[in-house]
Amino acid sequence: MQPNQYSHRKVTIIGTGLVGMSYAYAMTIKGLVREIGLINRTAARAEGEAMDLSHGLPFVKPMDIQAGGYELCRDAQIVVIAAGANQKEGETRLDLAKRNVKIVEDIVPKILEHNSNPILLIVSNPVDILTHVALKVSGLPSQRVISSGTVLDTMRFRHLLSEFYDVDPRNVHGYVIGEHGDSEVPVWSRVNIAGIPLDDYCESCGKSIEARKIAIENDVRTAAYDVIEKKQATYYAIGLAMIRITEAVLMNQHSVLTVGTLMQGEYGLKDVCLSLPSIVGAQGVDRVLANPLADSELHALRESARILREGLDSIGY
Structure with missing residues (x-):
């Protein structure tokens, strides 16, 4: 680029x-x-x-x-x-x-x-x-x-999957979307390892993720609370997430990152800022990628947007 x-x-x-x-x-x-x-x-x-x-x-x-x-x-x-x-x-x-x-x-x-x-x-x-x-x-x-959106949540998601499968997290691809918070949505339907869809990877290695999905979701969602309880604040990983976004902007990399931005009709969502995979370059967000989601994921994303919209309403925005 x-x-x-x-x-x-x-x-x-x-x-x-x-x-x-x-x-x-x-x-x-x-x-x-x-x-x-x-x-x-x-x-x-x-x-x-x-x-x-x-x-x-x-x-x-x-x-x-x-x-x-x-x-x-x-x-x-x-x-x-x-x-x-x-x-x-x-x-x-x-x-x-x-x-x-x-x-x-x-x-x-x-x-x-x-x-x-x-x-x-x-x-x-x-x-x-x-x-x-x-x-x-x-x-x-x-x-x-x-x-910074759910870039950090996505990092946590990939890290936990990499631990489960004992594979380099750089070869684990998946996203967390929606709110950076309690209503965030891990997109299991799009996870792949080295380009291999998760279900196919599970079959090839003989290690099913099904029994661990809820625990991994909870661990991603509550990670900040756990760190805060132990050391009062989180800062190293979010610092690295910010570095990745900065690099994408300053080097005009057109990287796909789950930064937060204003929704303008994606999945029927408007007038709320949340995170979806987005192409990030020198001008900020070049394009938001609204790829097909599983029905349960789409429902959860819309619920996340509703919660955020209620929060905005409560402060007069």
Whole structure:
């Protein structure tokens, strides 16, 4: 694929908590960008993080890491919103909505004062609700307001399947769609291993997945709760998910990723942001792929959209 038109790649991160900085740290190791901007409500925190990352620059590719105000959004191809209250133990992502909507409503206009056409990558939870809010507040084309969606859930799904079959997770292909949350939908009907449909793979290796499906679904769905219970927050895996999305955008890779974006009639869904496999490139989401689903999966996806729509209604969107 042709690389992005920008030779000077820049990403600005708003929110220098554990998620934002896991992403920034991974970005320095990968050497994806020439410039990183760090913005935080507490300026000293962003300054300290910029200093800490900068001290490692002799061992990575050249880049400029700065902390400051919203002027750092200028010329950034991607502006990441990772600011907001953290999910508490026992709290659902939708419970976070009212606390974090006001933060997004405040942040987005400040970004646009300095950058009229960025790609907004939303990571703060509840990510589907906040993506919808950011889209409405910004007025940007829907393809340019995306979220990390179910990229992380899909990673977890593939990891668990790879453990069950003892095969490299990079050769396990499958998706989780819908809400990044409790109503998410693992698409079993489309899972394949090295191009072999799951049922055929089970038959060839003599290892049936049927007895494990519900447990795997539950493990994917509750993974965040389990991690939060043990270490108070999740951040490494989502940081890597964000890296993958960033790479697809900056390198114009046209990669298929389950980012969140506005539905515009796919499966009959409209006026709600959720995740489906989407082709991601330099302009954000080039195209959403609405492939045939099993009837049960389609029903579950529509139910997921209904739950999200109710959440949006409850906050006036």
